[in-house]
Amino acid sequence: MPELPEVETIARRLRTGCGGEPALTGREILTVEVRHPKPIAVPDPEEARARMRGQRFLDIARRGKFLVCRLTRDYLLIHLRMSGDVQLFPGGEPLRKHDHVVWHLDGGWDLRFHDPRRFGRIWILESPERVLGALGPEPLAPEFTPARLEAMLRSRKRLLKPLLLDQTFVAGIGNIYADEALHRARLHPLRRSDSLRPEEAARLWRGIHAALRVGIARDGASIDWVYRGGDFQNHLRAYGREGEPCPKCGARIRHITVGQRSTYYCPQCQKKR
DNA sequence: CACGAGACCTGTTCGC
DNA sequence: TGCGAACAGGTCTCGT
Numbered sequence: 001m002p003e004l005p006e007v008e009t010i011a012r013r014l015r016t017g018c019g020g021e022p023a024l025t026g027r028e029i030l031t032v033e034v035r036h037p038k039p040i041a042v043p044d045p046e047e048a049r050a051r052m053r054g055q056r057f058l059d060i061a062r063r064g065k066f067l068v069c070r071l072t073r074d075y076l077l078i079h080l081r082m083s084g085d086v087q088l089f090p091g092g093e094p095l096r097k098h099d100h101v102v103w104h105l106d107g108g109w110d111l112r113f114h115d116p117r118r119f120g121r122i123w124i125l126e127s128p129e130r131v132l133g134a135l136g137p138e139p140l141a142p143e144f145t146p147a148r149l150e151a152m153l154r155s156r157k158r159l160l161k162p163l164l165l166d167q168t169f170v171a172g173i174g175n176i177y178a179d180e181a182l183h184r185a186r187l188h189p190l191r192r193s194d195s196l197r198p199e200e201a202a203r204l205w206r207g208i209h210a211a212l213r214v215g216i217a218r219d220g221a222s223i224d225w226v227y228r229g230g231d232f233q234n235h236l237r238a239y240g241r242e243g244e245p246c247p248k249c250g251a252r253i254r255h256i257t258v259g260q261r262s263t264y265y266c267p268q269c270q271k272k273r
Numbered sequence: 274c275a276c277g278a279g280a281c282c283t284g285t286t287c288g289c
Numbered sequence: 290t291g292c293g294a295a296c297a298g299g300t301c302t303c304g305t
Contacts, residue, residue, distance in 0.1 A: 003298060038282095065299080081299045083283075098283085117282045119299065158275070167300080174298050223298065239298090260277075262296085280302085287295070 002080045004139070004172030005215030007062050009230060010086060014067075014111075015060040021088045027105040028056045029071075036100035039084075039113060041121040048124045052076070052103070064135045064171030068128060077123040077131055078113065084120030085228070086113050135171040139208050144170070149208075150201035153193040160204075161189035162259040173208065176221060176239045179264050180211035183238035183246075188272040189256075189263050238264040 002010065017023035029052050037045040055071040062068060067086065069076040078086060091108045101113040101122065113122065123131050137144045152170075156163060163169050164178040173181065182189050185207030187200060196204070215221065219230035233240075237247050241264060242255035251268035 006298075079299085082297070083299095115282095116284065117297090117299095119282065121300095156274090162276080165299085176298055221298075260279095261299095276305085278302105278304085281300095283297100285295105285297085287293105289292095289294100 002084070002220065003065060003174035003177050003215075004062070004212055005177070005218075005232065006220035006228065006230065007065050007067055007080065007172070008216050009220045009228060010080075011060050011062040011067055014069075014086070014088070022107065022109060024057050024060055024069075024088060024105075024111060026057065027107060027109065027111075029053055029103050030106060031104045033102040033104065034100075035095075035102065036118070038118050039100050039115060039120050039122050040124075042123045042125065048122075051124055062172075063128075063132050063138070064167055065174070066132060066135075068132070073126070075123075075125050075128040077125065077128055079121050080115070081117070081119035081121070083117040084113065084115040086111060088112075134168050136167060136169045137171065139170050139172060140212060144205075146202040146205040149205045150196070150198055153196055153201055153204070156193045158193045159189065159258065160187060160191045160193055161261070161263055163193050164208075165259070165261065170208075172212070175261050175263075176236070177208075177211050177215060179239040180215075180237060181207040182270065183207070183264075183266060184210050186269045188270045189258055189265055190272060238266060240264060 014024040032049040032052050034045045034049055040048050055073055057069055057071060059070040065079060067078040089110050089112055091110050096114060098116045099112045099114050103111040160182060161178055164173045185203040187204055215232045218232040221232040222228055222230050223233055238253055241253040243252050246253055246266035246269060249268045251266055253264050254267050256263050
């Protein structure tokens with residue numbers, strides 16, 4: 001489900017609060033209820049519960065698609081994968097079917113991890129490096145420059161679409177934003193990374209930046225059961241728009257499969273050669 | 274190193 | 290209307 005802009009939106013809301021929900025920052029964990037052990041990757045669920053009890057949420061941030069919670073002693077990492085969600089609820093509100101982990105907090109609020117497909121994972125670690133260490137650069141960080149992207153592209157011989165989805169190449173881009181970035185950059189998803197001219201690499205950098213920044217500004221996309229209030233889904237230029245006109249040139253958006261992922265592009269703007 | 278297939282899951286939508 | 294197939298914003302592992 002969530003890609004960088006969606007996780008960023010969730011992290012921001014937990015960090016500072018939103019609407020009727022208070023900030024998660026500063027809350028103490030009284031007890032942890034593990035209703036389904038599957039999502040707890042490390043350590044084993046019993047140790048995880050015991051370890052988190054009594055710790056406080058000091059800060060909530062994002063790295064790639066990971067939600068990174070700094071606790072008093074440990075780091076709590078959450079990856080939502082396809083269908084996960086984390087949100088605060090008033091304590092005592094009836095639990096939903098797929099609320100797998102519930103953190104009971106001081107002040108009468110609960111943090112819930114909800115995940116119908118159960119692909120999401122949770123880690124409790126002293127140091128987050130073991131899990132986050134392999135991630136590529138943050139695409140919106142100042143160190144991620146057009147020149148750096150160009151060098152990274154040249155050093156690999158991969159198709160652009162699967163490369164953008166590779167979290168060790170760059171962290172946080174998923175299927176939607178990869179297609180949106182390539183469309184903005186006017187680059188075919190099957191272009192080889194080492195075939196880009198510097199000008200094209202710079203276009204890709206701008207495409208990535210623009211797609212992610214607009215996504216964040218719109219609070220992410222809300223699709224299916226994961227409705228979090230964002231409306232980026234109404235501003236997609238390529239993703240999910242097969243047969244509809246390209247907003248730039250009017251040609252019909254085409255749908256292909258690349259690396260077993262649905263891929264949408266404009267055959268007119270995004271030429272292969 | 275690069276790539277494809279299969280696995281992990283449940284829920285929704287599509288096609289007959 | 291009903292029912293199975295296909296598909297969904299992700300990642301890992303294995304084989305070539």
